[in-house]
Amino acid sequence: MNDSFAICNVNIISEDAQDGLLRGYNVVVGTNGTITAVGPKQHTVVPQNCHRLDGSGKYLLPGLINAHVHLFSEGKPLPELLTGPTFQRAVSSVLHSPIGTLLSKHRAKLNARTLLLSGVTTFRTVGDVGYEAVALQQQIDKGKELGSRMLASGPLLAITGGHGSPQIALIGDSPSQNRKNARINIMHGVTAIKIAATGGVTDARRIGDAGRPQMSEEEMAAICVEAHHAGLLVAAHAQSPLGVTMALRAGVDTIEHGCAMNDEIVDLFQNNPLSLRGWSALIPTLSAALPLVKISQDITGVSDIVVANAHIAVDEMVQGIHDARANGISIGMGTDTAMTFVTQYNTWRELALLNRFGGLSPIEAIHAATQENAKILGFEQVTGKIEKGFSADMLLLEDNPLQSWNSFKHPELVIARGKVLMNPHVTRFSDIDQQLDNMQQ
Numbered sequence: 362m363n364d365s366f367a368i369c370n371v372n373i374i375s376e377d378a379q380d381g382l383l384r385g386y387n388v389v390v391g392t393n394g395t396i397t398a399v400g401p402k403q404h405t406v407v408p409q410n411c412h413r414l415d416g417s418g419k420y421l422l423p424g425l426i427n428a429h430v431h432l433f434s435e436g437k438p439l440p441e442l443l444t445g446p447t448f449q450r451a452v453s454s455v456l457h458s459p460i461g462t463l464l465s466k467h468r469a470k471l472n473a474r475t476l477l478l479s480g481v482t483t484f485r486t487v488g489d490v491g492y493e494a495v496a497l498q499q500q501i502d503k504g505k506e507l508g509s510r511m512l513a514s515g516p517l518l519a520i521t522g523g524h525g526s527p528q529i530a531l532i533g534d535s536p537s538q539n540r541k542n543a544r545i546n547i548m549h550g551v552t553a554i555k556i557a558a559t560g561g562v563t564d565a566r567r568i569g570d571a572g573r574p575q576m577s578e579e580e581m582a583a584i585c586v587e588a589h590h591a592g593l594l595v596a597a598h599a600q601s602p603l604g605v606t607m608a609l610r611a612g613v614d615t616i617e618h619g620c621a622m623n624d625e626i627v628d629l630f631q632n633n634p635l636s637l638r639g640w641s642a643l644i645p646t647l648s649a650a651l652p653l654v655k656i657s658q659d660i661t662g663v664s665d666i667v668v669a670n671a672h673i674a675v676d677e678m679v680q681g682i683h684d685a686r687a688n689g690i691s692i693g694m695g696t697d698t699a700m701t702f703v704t705q706y707n708t709w710r711e712l713a714l715l716n717r718f719g720g721l722s723p724i725e726a727i728h729a730a731t732q733e734n735a736k737i738l739g740f741e742q743v744t745g746k747i748e749k750g751f752s753a754d755m756l757l758l759e760d761n762p763l764q765s766w767n768s769f770k771h772p773e774l775v776i777a778r779g780k781v782l783m784n785p786h787v788t789r790f791s792d793i794d795q796q797l798d799n800m801q802q
């Protein structure tokens with residue numbers, strides 16, 4: 362049980378208001394962690410025994426939702442060890458040893474905590490070392506651990522030599538092997554499934570490899586059937602028109618990163634007969650791709666091949682966002698935390714990038730990261746809105762985020778399922794932040 366409290370006389374960020382602001386509102390939160398009343402202060406009574414927080418001159422919005430998270434690293438440049446071919450197997454065997462498993466658990470917990478304290482009250486992992494995120498979600502859902510609302514994928518599903526393998530993947534090379542790997546993940550209690558449909562920027566060996574199709578349509582379709590039978594959504598890492606088309610045809614529910622769209626891709630997003638709900642969504646991750654092309658290689662430490670592939674990925678992704686927006690395709694928000702320069706506390710920067718490079722207005726970017734992501738992840742009845750009956754997942758900011766993205770840097774309060782975290786503090790990497798500040802300009 363939480364204490365009942367109210368945030369009084371606050372400005373609520375709302376797409377329903379003309380300038381995006383509902384002024385002078387009261388929001389009342391009940392002991393069960395849900396919002397019990399929202400309205401203009403003169404019409405919204407705050408019960409007598411309820412703790413009052415003064416929201417005058419401040420800005421309240423739904424907690425952020427990050428649909429593309431990894432918990433295995435803090436986001437400093439990935440060491441060559443993890444990305445280079447020579448040591449991949451050695452790193453993988455250390456990661457999966459008993460001590461590696463303990464370290465992954467510990468790291469996942471710390472990184473999940475950072476996400477929460479930075480205002481991310483809901484997130485989905487899409488590629489874990491083992492089942493450390495699944496275990497964490499179970500602890501949180503049972504109320505044994507304070508944390509964000511989660512979906513957890515466990516290891517992603519990839520082909521031999523494919524993206525993410527062998528460190529964070531189960532490997533399969535036929536529809537039946539991939540079906541089995543999906544079943545193994547489901548047996549371990551995952552709440553999301555992730556596929557590597559194409560190669561990726563971080564582990565590509567040649568220019569052009571990042572978008573090269575890896576898993577066959579038949580293999581992906583087998584995975585989708587198993588996942589959908591279990592009621593789970595399937596996310597696919599896909600960075601080229603061919604890779605995206607194959608993944609959508611197989612029934613994938615969310616395309617991670619994305620590409621420029623042709624008519625077939627647009628049609629498949631809007632009406633995808635093999636997906637769980639009949640439509641698929643795009644989760645761009647500009648936060649992962651842009652630093653590799655905008656920040657000097659001396660600083661990021663990545664190879665020429667990574668930079669060349671990142672350029673291709675950025676161009677595809679940016680065009681994909683514009684095409685999705687022009688065609689009314691559902692656009693969510695993810696950052697790909699744990700990748701080079703994608704920290705666990707900078708989710709809000711993706712909104713700034715969607716605004717600057719993706720053409721979304723500030724309120725559209727906030728919509729993607731809250732209400733739309735809630736719908737995409739299946740939480741549309743639970744979170745993503747400040748409305749009566751919704752979970753009290755909220756963020757109180759000192760300045761208007763519609764005017765300055767930097768207001769997200771230091772939230773005054775993070776509220777998760779009605780639990781109030783006062784003056785939330787995270788450990789920052791000032792060198793990374795400095796570079797990202799410059800990139801956003």
Ligand SMILES: [Zn+2]
Nearest residue numbers: 429487488697
């Ligand atoms: Zn990722």
